[in-house]
Amino acid sequence: MRTVDLAATPLRELNAALHRLTLETNETRWRVLNPRGAHAVAVGLDAPVRVEIEGHVGYYCAGMNKHADVVINGNAGQGVAENMMSGRVHVIGDVSQAAGATGCGGLLVVDGNASARCGISMKGIDIVVKGSVGHMSAFMAQAGNLVVLGDAGEALGDSIYEARLYVRGSVKGLGADCIEKPLREEHKKDLRRLLEAAKLGGKVDVAEFKRYGSARGLYHFHIDNLGSY
Amino acid sequence: MCGIVGLFLKDKALEPELGGLVTGMLATMCDRGPDSAGFAVYGAGKPGAVKLTLRGPSRAALEPLAQELAMVAGTPVAPVLRDTHLTIMVPAAKEQAVRDELAAIAPDVTVVGTGKRMEIFKEVGRPDTVAARFDLAHMQGTHAIGHTRMATESAVTTNGAHPFTTGADQCLVHNGSLSNHNAVRRTLVREGLRFETDNDSEVAAGYLTWRMREGLSLGEALDASLADLDGFYTFVVGTESGFGVLRDPVACKPAVVAETDRWVAFGTEYRALVDLPGIAAAKVWEPEPAKVYFWERS
Numbered sequence A: 001m002r003t004v005d006l007a008a009t010p011l012r013e014l015n016a017a018l019h020r021l022t023l024e025t026n027e028t029r030w031r032v033l034n035p036r037g038a039h040a041v042a043v044g045l046d047a048p049v050r051v052e053i054e055g056h057v058g059y060y061c062a063g064m065n066k067h068a069d070v071v072i073n074g075n076a077g078q079g080v081a082e083n084m085m086s087g088r089v090h091v092i093g094d095v096s097q098a099a100g101a102t103g104c105g106g107l108l109v110v111d112g113n114a115s116a117r118c119g120i121s122m123k124g125i126d127i128v129v130k131g132s133v134g135h136m137s138a139f140m141a142q143a144g145n146l147v148v149l150g151d152a153g154e155a156l157g158d159s160i161y162e163a164r165l166y167v168r169g170s171v172k173g174l175g176a177d178c179i180e181k182p183l184r185e186e187h188k189k190d191l192r193r194l195l196e197a198a199k200l201g202g203k204v205d206v207a208e209f210k211r212y213g214s215a216r217g218l219y220h221f222h223i224d225n226l227g228s229y
Numbered sequence B: 001m002c003g004i005v006g007l008f009l010k011d012k013a014l015e016p017e018l019g020g021l022v023t024g025m026l027a028t029m030c031d032r033g034p035d036s037a038g039f040a041v042y043g044a045g046k047p048g049a050v051k052l053t054l055r056g057p058s059r060a061a062l063e064p065l066a067q068e069l070a071m072v073a074g075t076p077v078a079p080v081l082r083d084t085h086l087t088i089m090v091p092a093a094k095e096q097a098v099r100d101e102l103a104a105i106a107p108d109v110t111v112v113g114t115g116k117r118m119e120i121f122k123e124v125g126r127p128d129t130v131a132a133r134f135d136l137a138h139m140q141g142t143h144a145i146g147h148t149r150m151a152t153e154s155a156v157t158t159n160g161a162h163p164f165t166t167g168a169d170q171c172l173v174h175n176g177s178l179s180n181h182n183a184v185r186r187t188l189v190r191e192g193l194r195f196e197t198d199n200d201s202e203v204a205a206g207y208l209t210w211r212m213r214e215g216l217s218l219g220e221a222l223d224a225s226l227a228d229l230d231g232f233y234t235f236v237v238g239t240e241s242g243f244g245v246l247r248d249p250v251a252c253k254p255a256v257v258a259e260t261d262r263w264v265a266f267g268t269e270y271r272a273l274v275d276l277p278g279i280a281a282a283k284v285w286e287p288e289p290a291k292v293y294f295w296e297r298s
Helices: A011-019 A184-199 A225-227 B012-032 B065-073 B092-105 B127-133 B181-190 B200-213 B218-230
Strands: A003-004 A031-034 A052-055 A069-072 A086-092 A108-110 A125-131 A143-148 A165-167 A177-180 A208-214 B003-009 B036-042 B049-055 B080-082 B086-090 B111-116 B118-124 B143-149 B164-167 B168-177 B231-241 B242-247 B256-259 B263-267 B283-285 B294-297
Touching: A003 A011, A011 B168, A108 B283, A125 A184, A143 A184, A143 B181, A165 A184, B003 B012, B003 B168, B003 B231, B003 B242, B012 B036, B012 B092, B012 B127, B012 B143, B012 B263, B036 B127, B049 B118, B065 B086, B065 B092, B086 B118, B086 B168, B092 B111, B118 B127, B118 B168, B143 B168, B143 B231, B143 B242, B168 B200, B181 B200, B200 B218, B200 B231, B218 B231, B218 B242
Parallel strands: A003 A031, A031 A052, A052 A069, A069 A086, A086 A108, A108 A125, A125 A143, A143 A165
Antiparallel strands: A165 A208, A177 A208, B003 B143, B003 B263, B036 B118, B036 B143, B049 B086, B049 B111, B080 B086, B111 B118, B164 B168, B168 B231, B231 B242, B242 B294, B256 B263, B256 B283
């Protein structure tokens, strides 16, 4: 295990060292101390390594992640795991807005709550939030799954394209073109897979979730929908 | 951008350290607002007295004032001169007479803050430099709010720096930009308010002043602003007993609150809070959009 103390090592040095890792690297375990809310910690990783960050981080932590398994033992600021391609990001605390924004793949697990616009413009990422999500989550979501064990704020799935949204608690309101859809067996199976991946397998009854998705009414411009754009 | 910090002490033992702690918070937020900075500190008051913060073009312009104003006040005014700002304490009954005298003898000096305990300081320059010029590090008090500005809506001037006062012992700092400030300003001017700048935040302060003049409490005025002010904002308001926070309904502008049994702190970013004593064990969370919060001593 390699330990990097950000109180002594500049952040750029840490990120550069992580960027030098190859797919075949043997340095697979990293521990980061004293992040003190710094932005862009462990961004742009492209190697199958595990990075554990001890403390709260600022913006864009683990952004653009590929292959890596990043654990944040604290809260994360805006845009955690934004544009993730693959791998896994696990936040033990809460996350600020735009968690998992534009993510194309991989899994983001948030043990606490996520604030506004969680999964905005998601493009294939899977996001599991054990707490609640704020307003406009999955705004313009295109692909992937958002699983929320708690509640969702206003305008869930506003202008959604094709992502699947599963919420166990209450939904304050659905956004334009987002509707509730039946939770069929195929969705339950998918949900079980996602909960399993978030280490919640067997702990949560998938039948408690409701599924939301696109009504596909806004795909093409229609004058009757003018007020919805 | 812009950065806001606020610190409200529950533990009296920390009061001598208030300025030092806020200096560190403000310095961290230099990145978010290098143009100018300001802060309001709630220090010691005196029964029956009003504290005035005067701002002048230079230290030399302020130096002779204390003696002349003491003659009108009929008592020494406990002057504290800090760079371009002078704080004085006058009997409440003599406040108007002192203001009139000031307008007569020093028309280029303005009263930028008034109240039982509030002092306001603001200047153009890097926030850490501004804090050093006023020696914020050695100020004491129960609570303080501060602002680092990255100007977007109007010129970088001292008048455009925050905080803006909204009444006795009250001030406002703002992170964001209002899109309907010109229209609101015109309405407020018709209501008799005066504005020094083209700044959107000054309009927000004027709006709160006007609402409270019409009989609303500060909390109610903030609630009303949700309907009347359009744009992005996180507001932090300082009051004699504490501070309040309001984020607009879309909540694009960041805000973090941390709380321990010794203090409550606000920061635009968590980074601003990392040196506070006991931060590792603090409860850290984001204020919800469109909800007015207050932390006050009872």
